[in-house]
Amino acid sequence: MVPISYYLVLSGILFACGVTGFLIKRNIITIFMSIELMLNGVNLSFVAFAAHWQVLAGQVFVFFVMVVAAAEAAVGLAIIIAVYRTRETLNVDQVNLLKL
């Protein structure tokens, strides 16, 4: 028996690691991976709460989060490719205009 709070703390730490990576990383792909890490942390708390309250809806919501993450990865990586094609760089400090 593991207390539910242990899962929530792990989930919170993973989310915090994602936030840190989002802030300190300069590579646009790594920043994107930090977002995925945050989504994974949230998924863990969804599943933990589903097990805690004995409601399966929490697990269904994980699928919706995964679908949104997959759509986000597809569009985001396409945007990264478009940015790289015009800027020739992946460093976010050198991408200072929204216009392609």
Add this chain to the structure above:
Amino acid sequence: MISIHLILFLAFGAVALAGAINLLAQTHPINSALSLIAVMAALAGEYLLLGAEFVAAVQVIVYAGAVMVLFVFVIMLLNAGVEEHTKGSHVAVLFGIPGTLLGSILVAWVVLRHSGTGAVAVGALPGPPKTIGPLLFHEFLLPFEITSILILVAIMGAVVLASKPPSSPPGGPKGVD
């Protein structure tokens, strides 16, 4: 009394944490991507401990499989190298690391303070596809259909964004986008 459940939780949690910290420590994106795969595989183990079998399988197949393959593919396609350190990152380090440390400590404190909410047992809430399916296709039918539209839009957006821009001159042939 240390149960096997707690040992497994700590083992998977240690792998997930090590992967997450390694993601931050590495400078090459391919190393970060591989440590993110380790995090996702460890989280699949945690889902199994929570009784969410189907979620664990989908986590491995969709997240650690499909999404991360997409990431690795783009990293190799763009030939991404070691990231350069720039001046702007110092401010983020100055505020980001203490801020997230403070935030995680706060979350941990609040959650552990209210830890008298009970524990999770293995198999207490089994989540096989047989029970997930009716829920997904009856109660959550509308969100399910909406996500299918979202996926369709995302596919079209990705194709439009990643396709090469037309190289025809401005006064080129009409009717060609």
